[in-house]
Amino acid sequence: MSDSSQGSAQGERILVVGPSWVGDMVMAQSLFITLKTHDPDCVIDVMGPKWSAPMLDRMPQVRRAIVLETGHGETGLRTRWRLGRSLKGEYDRAIVLPRSLKSALVPFFAGIPRRVGFTGEQRYVVLTERRALDKAVLDQTVKRFVALGLPVEGTSDAIPEPHLQVDTARQQVLRQEHGLDRPLIAMMPGAEYGPAKQWPLAYFRQVAEAVIKRGYQVIVLGGPKDRDAGEAISQGLEGAINLCGQTTLTDAVDLLGACEQAVSNDSGLMHVAAAVGTHVQAIYGSSTPNYTPPLTAARDIHWLNLSCSPCFERTCPLGHTRCLNDLAPSQVIETLALD
Secondary structure, three states, X not given: OOOOOOOOOOXXXXXXXXXXXXXXXXXXXXXXXHHHHHOOOOEEEEEEOOOHHHHHOOOOOOOEEXXXXXXXXXXXXXXXXXXXXXXXXXXXXXXXXXXXXXXHHHHHHHOOOEEXXXXXXXXXXXXXXXXXXXXXXXXXXXXXXXXXXOOHHHOOOOOOOOOOOOOHHHHHHHHHHOOOOOOXXXXXXXXXXXXXXXXXXXXXXXXXXXXXXXXXXXXXXOOHHHHHHHXXXXXXXXXXXXXXXXXXXXXXXXXXXXOOEEEEEOOHHHHHHHHOOOEEEEEOOOOOOOOOOOOOOOEEEEOOOOOOOOOOOOOOOOOOOHHHHOOOHHHHHHHHXXX
């Protein structure tokens, strides 16, 4: 983001240490909106992984993204120290969304006078304000993010929905590049967390076949790791296009903004689809919509709520993955209501 969009002299300067996952970064926009609602002149910068910078550029509340050049799970102590020292004197408050010790190091090294986060990993020195996490009250990820931006007594604020800006000019270019000339349905078969969150590919294909018969085109979206999954859904199916690994994250934002509906596992792209206003068909297996729902009213939730779920495991500990295998494609097809 350009540094030219400065807040007034009275606006608080806030550094937010963002999460490492796509879906969580989308949900963090609810915090940014809340901060701007309480102080329209505040300046918000967000520190996050390199991939997050273009997405943060689609959030008008954020002045700029600050890239932390460390790998996922890497401490990078020297890198964090250098970045922190380079930011010295620039902020009045830091809000640290992750609960790890390392996530609070940059604000600490920067000497930001007020550093707020939840208690975790013995962060007694690096945070100046450590809040207890009441999981019964803050029962969703987005509620926890928003709560850190409010006074302790103000945690009952309504949660604003994320809203990512769509580049309509780029959207048209993408439609032309990929020959997208019919109404679109997106499918997102990936889930970085693991197979216990992934609906069977054969089920996605059955849904794709059904919507194509109704005059729609299907685009399959995901990263390079999802390319084979996209191929399993689209191969030999006229009207289905596998774009997994062929688009940037912001391309996915614009393409999802062009879709009428999106069929998705509980994944980062599910939250992206919700944030651009696309109607989401959200499929849950080992996780629960009670914890990480798509933050939109335009949604249908598909969750069997079995006695063994949510287990939050990467692979099914019982070996049957019934939470997904027993969720029939016909249920999703019927809910799409395309006739």
